[in-house]
Amino acid sequence: MTVASDSPFQFVGNETWAQGYWRLADWQFSAQQTLSFLKAHLDLGVSIGDHADIYGDYRCEQLFGNALILDPSVRHQFHVVTKCDIQLVSSSNSVSINHYDTSAKHIVSSVxxxxxxxxxxxxxxxxxxxxxxxxxxxxxxxxxxRLRAEGKVGAFGVSNFSASQFELLNHRFDGQLVTNQVELNPLNFDAFENGITDRLQMAAVRPMAWSCLAGGSLFNAQTEQAQRVVGCLRELAIKYETSLEGVAYAWVIRHPSKPLVINGSGKLNRLASAMEQSKISLSREDWYRVWVASKGHGVP
Incomplete structure (x- = not known):
């Protein structure tokens, strides 16, 4: 973990983007293709990779490892984030029901x-x-x-925790959590409204933002809310001379909690385009214009 000298916010300094590997098994990359993809996004300045033990039915970490071992020198340029505690019914597991497990035994074995x-x-x-x-x-x-003392893990955080759940663990852990990975997009304001991003700012901890494009709903608007938001984003894309996708990412990035955006696409051109097209500075009015479109009413 690094901390930017000009920012109070922890976790990988001023970086704005991370690459998600939760769909790696679906991309059908060879090990060499995965390595080439990794090197390419490193060249773009994206050095954070988001994993979890369960991704791809417990297969994605192995697929990534098969690529990483082809060129071990790449490891030193790359920040590995992974997750644990979900137990899934799978041929790779012996459980009979999906559940969560934060016992020390399970965390250690997962690591x-x-x-x-x-x-x-x-x-x-x-x-x-x-x-x-x-x-x-x-x-x-x-x-x-124990895991840190053994050199197996450098830093710790959480994912999808509420404000109080984050505070409970972070307070007892002497403020050592480095992130909370949460859903942030123009169709879902939960993290902005339920105290999560407020609590993270109090702790000078940056969120990792997943599903910034609302799981593709911004490209296939099926609800009235999504249709309103897409219409607004298109208008702003014309105003700022960028793409709808760029405005959506810029809207998330604009928040003062300084979200670290996770890209989920396995197409390098999509990542490069998103990074470039989101380099706009939305005005306060335009940020709220998206808010109004999403809510379907003006501010109180």
Whole structure:
């Protein structure tokens, strides 16, 4: 983890983009193609990769590791983020029902399996993937402390945690969590309105933003809300001489919590285009113009 000298916000300094690998198994890349894709987004300045043990039915980490081992020198340029605690019914697992597990035993075994599949010796940042209502905070903190002391994990964070759930763990962990990965897009204001981004700003912690394009709903508007938002984004795209996608990403990036945007596409040109087209500075009025379109009414 690095901290920018000119910003109070933690986690990978001033970087704005991360590459998500949750669909890697669907891309049908060879190991060499995956390595080439990784090197290409490194050349674009995107050095953060987002993984989870369960992605691709527990296959994506292995596919990525098969590529990384072809050129181990690339590892030193790359920040590995992965997640644990979701237990899925799978041929790769022995559970009988999907559930969450933040026991020390499961976290440790998940880390060891992720290290083996990724074929690395150290996870840069480990996230708890979903809130576990049976989480024993003291047990988790002791486990995190052990994993860091053993050199297996560098930093820790969470994913999809509410403001209070984040605060519970972060407070007891002496403020050491580095991120909360949450959904942020013009169709979903939950993280902006339920205190999550407020709490992250209080802790000087940047969110990682997933589904910034609302799972593709901005390109296939099926609801009245999506249709209103798409219409607004198109108007702003013309005004700012950019793309609808660029405006959507710029809208997320504009928030003062300084979100780290996760790109989910396996097409390098989509990432390069999104990075370039989002280099606009939305005015405050235009940011709220999107808000009004999404809500279907003016501000109170």
């Amino acid at each position: 060891e399996r992720s290290l083996e599949r990724l074929q690395i010796e150290h996870i840069d940042t480990l996230l708890l993937h979903r809130p576990d209502l049976l989480m024993d905070v003291d047990e988790v903190i002791a486990c995190f402390t």
